[in-house]
Amino acid sequence: MPGKPKHVFAIMGSPRKGGNTDIMVDEILAGARDAGATTEKVMIGDIEIQPCKGCAACRTTGECVQKDDMKQMLEKLKDSHVWVIGTPVYWWGPTAxxxxFLDRFYAKADPERAREYFAGHRAVLAVPMGDPNPQTACHLVGMFQDALAFVKGELFASVLAPGAYEMGDVKKMENVLKQARQVGRDVVTT
Ligand SMILES: Cc1cc2nc3c(=O)[nH]c(=O)nc-3n(C[C@H](O)[C@H](O)[C@H](O)COP(=O)(O)O)c2cc1C
Incomplete structure (x- = not known):
């Protein structure tokens, strides 16, 4: 009997809806659906995520003092098998x-809570950037690689789109879209 389909949760971290990140995330999700997964995408601009205050209350309680949408997002992260994380390069890093959003993982980052919420998850990054040199994403990719490893997750693949600057530029990059679709399939099947 076939098992339950894998569920892929995507956070689209660009404020520009319908832009390059959004298009790349959609392509990865389409690949995942080709392979039988269920998918959900949340736009960062549609939710309220306050920045971490560094109060450290969560280190005792496991809960953030801020009452916003991150509690629900953490449950979505926990209840999915694969995460798609999309962000353009903004000043060699992700969007603010x-x-x-990533800083707020802190509430569940101690080993016991991390095991429940993050461990064993695979993530795919989708990253457009204006610069034609893909090395411009090296700090951003490195940050996610290390952060995911810290919570015992895994960065499965990064789909990069160097030279994608204007809205929708990535639509002209057939190789990027093809890779995104393939990575979406692979992340749920391999
Ligand atoms: C505030 C800001 C900072 C940016 N910084 C960089 C950068 O450091 N390197 C780069 O290659 N592109 C940079 N860009 C260009 C974006 O990465 C590029 O336009 C990208 O395609 C935007 O993705 P989106 O359409 O999903 O919003 C920046 C754009 C903005 C608005």
């Missing part, structure tokens, strides 16, 4: 909105 996505960094705030």
């Amino acid at each position: 909105q996505l960094k705030a």
Whole structure:
């Protein structure tokens, strides 16, 4: 009997809906659906995520003092098998909105909670950037690689789109879209 389909949760971390990140995330999700997965995408601009205050209350309680949408996002992260994380390069890093989202992992980052919420998850990054040199994403990719490893997750693949600057530029990059679709399939089947 076939098992339950894998569920893929995507956070689209660009404020620009319908832009390059959004298009790449959609392509990865389409690949995952080709392979039988169920998918959900949340736009960072549609939710309220306050930046971490560094109060450390969560280190005792496991809960953030801020009452916003991150509690629900953490449950979505926990209840999915694969995460798609999309962000353009902004000043050699992710968008501020996505960094705030990542910082809020802190409430569940101790070993016991990390095991429940993050461990064993695979992530795929989708990253457009104006610069034609893909090395411009090296800090961003490195940050996610290390952060995911810290919570015992795994960066499965990064789909990069160097030279994608204007809205929708990535639509012209057939190789990027093809790779995104394939990575979406592979992350749920291999
Ligand atoms: C505030 C800001 C900072 C940016 N910084 C960089 C950068 O450091 N390197 C780069 O290659 N592109 C940079 N870009 C260009 C974006 O990465 C590029 O336009 C990308 O395609 C935007 O993705 P989106 O359409 O999903 O929003 C920046 C754009 C903005 C608005």
